[in-house]
Every structure is written in structure tokens, then in C-alpha cells.
Amino acid sequence: MTLKQVGAALLVGGVAAAAAAKAAKARDALGEPESGLARPVDRKRTILVTGAASGIGLNTVRLFLAKGWFVGAFDLDEEALRKALGDRSASSVVLGRVDVCDGDSCKSAVETFLRAAPGGAMDALFNCAGILTIEEFERIPLARQQLIIDVNCKGVINMTLPALPALKEARGCIITMASGSSVAGIPYHVTYAATKAFVYSFTEGLRTELSPQGVRVCDVSVNYVATPMTATQQWSKGSFLVKNNFATASSVAGTVWDALHKATRFNEHFYVDDVTAKTFTIVALSRALGLSYHTKLIAESMQAKI
Ligand SMILES: NC(=O)c1ccc[n+]([C@@H]2O[C@H](COP(=O)([O-])OP(=O)(O)OC[C@H]3O[C@@H](n4cnc5c(N)ncnc54)[C@H](O)[C@@H]3O)[C@@H](O)[C@H]2O)c1
Structure with missing residues (x-):
């Protein structure tokens, strides 16, 4: 980095800090209501989790059950769920099949959950169901590309819409699985990364819209996690990745728990570990300085040819 670039970085940092302080003051003046989770209730807390049969979803279900919550565990693969x-x-769990690509199926999953949940209440919705294919863009068939969008993007909308009335009633929280790839395009993950960028934006927009009604909206990002999703990929497409330690699904579940309790109207993005958090900072800085430093780093790490 040249002296000029260091100076520009310091200037950008100073301006950003001043803007953040001003924004915090302005937001305080709004006097938005606190989350319902801040208020005590005389029933079990409740959460609906999609993608609950495997990996991060399953670990989240187990954590919340251990914490004494009532959990709705829903997945496309009902057999794996059972x-x-x-x-x-x-009294602690309701299981059910949901296809998040299908709006009617999501509506019926929410209804099943609310019929079984203590007080007919929903304190939290965790949109966790998602799919990934690591492969050259051109080699992923159109139907699979479209399915990635259907599950990872439309699935979040399909679940959130029917859950909203109950979440507003409980002043609850919506949490969606984002990813380290939410912040930058990634070779061999092109469509997948774009769907996770959707999640990041969806969270910010909906958080701002629902804050005045006491509903928190947040997402959880992590680079790679040891789950069936990653175990079934062709890692030769990104050899750097296999050399690095993956996060555990239980550490992601722990961040989901933290996000639910720490999400405020000012704070919507949560990172499982420092490596993921740094990914977002480096990309933001690289973009602010007008550099392509992050794309170079990503390409090198994936051994992609640019
Ligand atoms: N594993 C990682 O490295 C990683 C990293 C960042 C983000 N994420 C995200 O975390 C979430 C969970 O990933 P995981 O690693 O636990 O995956 P996983 O494959 O272990 O579990 C995903 C679950 O989603 C279910 N599912 C798939 N399609 C569905 C549909 N149409 N309707 C309902 N359920 C469906 C599957 O049956 C499966 O049980 C995903 O959104 C993923 O994108 C994963």
C-alpha cells in the first residue's frame, strides 16, 4: 500500500466513525420500542427453525431445546428430521415437513407451529434452510441455479411473510443464515454468493422497516462450516479452503443464540468468528479505496485464473 492509499484509508475511517456517531444519535431520537425478548413472559420462549434436519439448523434446534425453549423443527427431509x-x-418440539420454495407449504408450517407452541406465540424465526453447489458457473445446470435462488432467496420471503403477524404480536426476532459470501462475489459459488448478498440486503431493509414495531431482524455470517453441505462439495474447485479450519455447526448455533439476544435496532449483522468479521472489513475497505484487492485475494485463495 502506498502512502497516498494509507492516507485515504485513514480519511475514510475518520469520516465513517463520525457518520456512525451521528447516525446513532439520530436513531436514539426515534425512541423505537425495545424487542419483546427484553420483556419477561410466563411461558416458554418459542422458535421456528427451517433446515432443521441437518448441520447448523439441527445444532440450533438442539441448543434452544437445551436452553428450555419450545422449538418448531421444519425441513424438506421429514425422515431425517424424525x-x-x-x-x-x-411439549418441547413440533416437527414438520416444509418446502421453503412453496409459499403454501410455508404458510401451513407456520400454522402447525402456532397451533403447537405455548400461548400460540412465535418469539423467533430462524431461516436456515439453504443449498450450495461449488462448481464452475457454466457447469451448474439451469435448474440447479434456479433452485439455489428459490431455496436461499424466495424461501426466506416465503417463510417470513406468514410468520410476521405472530412475530409482531410477540415483538420477536427474525434471523436468517447469511454467509461470508454475502459481502463479495465468489468464483465457483457465483449464484450461491449472490443469494447470500440478497439475505444481507433483505435483513437491512426489513430491520429498518420493522424496528419501530419492536421486531428485530438480523443475520448470521460465517465462512465455511463442517456440515453435510460442505462435506458433499468438490473441494478441488477451491483448494485453499480445505487447508483452513472450518467452523463448527455448534459455534454457529451459539452465534444464533447471541444474535437473538443482542440484536438491537442498530445492530443486525452477526459474525461467527474473527476470520469472517475480517472478511467483511477487508472487502469494505478494498471497495472504499476503489481497489480490487479483495477480488485478487479471493481469486488467489480459490486458485482461480483472472
Ligand atoms: N456449511 C457452510 O459452510 C455454511 C456457511 C455459511 C452459510 N451457510 C448457510 O447455513 C444454512 C445451513 O447450512 P448447513 O451447512 O447446515 O446445510 P445442510 O445441508 O447441513 O442443511 C441444510 C438443510 O436444509 C434443508 N433444505 C434444503 N432444501 C430445503 C427446502 N426447499 N425446504 C426446506 N428445507 C430444505 C435440507 O434438507 C437440510 O436438512 C444454509 O442457509 C447455508 O447457506 C452454510
Whole structure:
């Protein structure tokens, strides 16, 4: 980095800090209501989790059950769901099939959840269902590209809309699985990364819209996690990645728990670890300085030819 670039970075940092302080003051003046989770209730807290049969979703279900919550565990793969959670008592969990690509299926999952949940209440919705294919863009068939968009983007809308009335009633929280790829385009993950950028933007827009009504909206980002999703990919497409330690699904579940309790009207993005948080900072800085430093880094790490 040249002296001129260091000076520009310091200037950008100073301006950003001043803008953040001004924005915080302005937001305080809005006097928006606090989240319902800040208020005590005389029933179990409740959460609906999609993608609950595997990986991050399943670990989140287990964590919230251990914390004494009532959990709605929904997944496309009902058999896997029953295998993983079928021994739980009906007073702590309701299991069900949902296809997040299908609006009617999502509506019916929300109805099933609310019928079973204590007080018919929903304190939290965790949009976790998602799919990934690591492959050259051209080699991923059109139907698979479209399915990635349907599950990762439309699925979030399909679940959030029917859950909103109950979430508003409880002044609850919506949490969606984002990714390290929410912040930058990634070779061999082109369509997937674009869907996670959708999540990041969806969270910011909806958070701002629903804050005055006491509903918190946040997302959780992480680079790579050891789950069936990553275990089934062709890692030769990004050899750097196999050399690095993946996060665990239980650490992501822990961040979901933290996000739910720490989300405020000012704070919507949560990162599982420092490496993920740094990814977002480096990309933001690289863009602010008009550099393509982050794309170079990503390309090198993936051994992509540019
Ligand atoms: N594993 C990672 O490295 C990683 C990193 C960042 C973000 N994420 C995100 O975390 C979420 C969970 O990933 P994971 O690693 O636990 O994956 P996973 O493959 O272990 O689990 C995903 C679950 O989603 C379910 N699912 C798929 N399509 C569905 C549909 N149409 N309707 C309902 N359920 C459906 C699957 O049956 C599966 O049980 C995803 O949104 C993913 O994009 C994962």
C-alpha cells in the first residue's frame, strides 16, 4: 500500500466513525420500542427453525431445546428430521415437513407451529434452510441455479411473510443464515454468493422497516462450516479452503443464540468468528479505496485464473 492509499484509508475511517456517531444519535431520537425478548413472559420462549434436519439448523434446534425453549423443527427431509429429533417430547418440539420454495407449504408450517407452541406465540424465526453447489458457473445446470435462488432467496420471503403477524404480536426476532459470501462475489459459488448478498440486503431493509414495531431482524455470517453441505462439495474447485479450519455447526448455533439476544435496532449483522468479521472489513475497505484487492485475494485463495 502506498502512502497516498494509507492516507485515504485513514480519511475514510475518520469520516465513517463520525457518520456512525451521528447516525446513532439520530436513531436514539426515534425512541423505537425495545424487542419483546427484553420483556419477561410466563411461558416458554418459542422458535421456528427451517433446515432443521441437518448441520447448523439441527445444532440450533438442539441448543434452544437445551436452553428450555419450545422449538418448531421444519425441513424438506421429514425422515431425517424424525431420525434426529423424533424422540423429543411434544411439549418441547413440533416437527414438520416444509418446502421453503412453496409459499403454501410455508404458510401451513407456520400454522402447525402456532397451533403447537405455548400461548400460540412465535418469539423467533430462524431461516436456515439453504443449498450450495461449488462448481464452475457454466457447469451448474439451469435448474440447479434456479433452485439455489428459490431455496436461499424466495424461501426466506416465503417463510417470513406468514410468520410476521405472530412475530409482531410477540415483538420477536427474525434471523436468517447469511454467509461470508454475502459481502463479495465468489468464483465457483457465483449464484450461491449472490443469494447470500440478497439475505444481507433483505435483513437491512426489513430491520429498518420493522424496528419501530419492536421486531428485530438480523443475520448470521460465517465462512465455511463442517456440515453435510460442505462435506458433499468438490473441494478441488477451491483448494485453499480445505487447508483452513472450518467452523463448527455448534459455534454457529451459539452465534444464533447471541444474535437473538443482542440484536438491537442498530445492530443486525452477526459474525461467527474473527476470520469472517475480517472478511467483511477487508472487502469494505478494498471497495472504499476503489481497489480490487479483495477480488485478487479471493481469486488467489480459490486458485482461480483472472
Ligand atoms: N456449511 C457452510 O459452510 C455454511 C456457511 C455459511 C452459510 N451457510 C448457510 O447455513 C444454512 C445451513 O447450512 P448447513 O451447512 O447446515 O446445510 P445442510 O445441508 O447441513 O442443511 C441444510 C438443510 O436444509 C434443508 N433444505 C434444503 N432444501 C430445503 C427446502 N426447499 N425446504 C426446506 N428445507 C430444505 C435440507 O434438507 C437440510 O436438512 C444454509 O442457509 C447455508 O447457506 C452454510
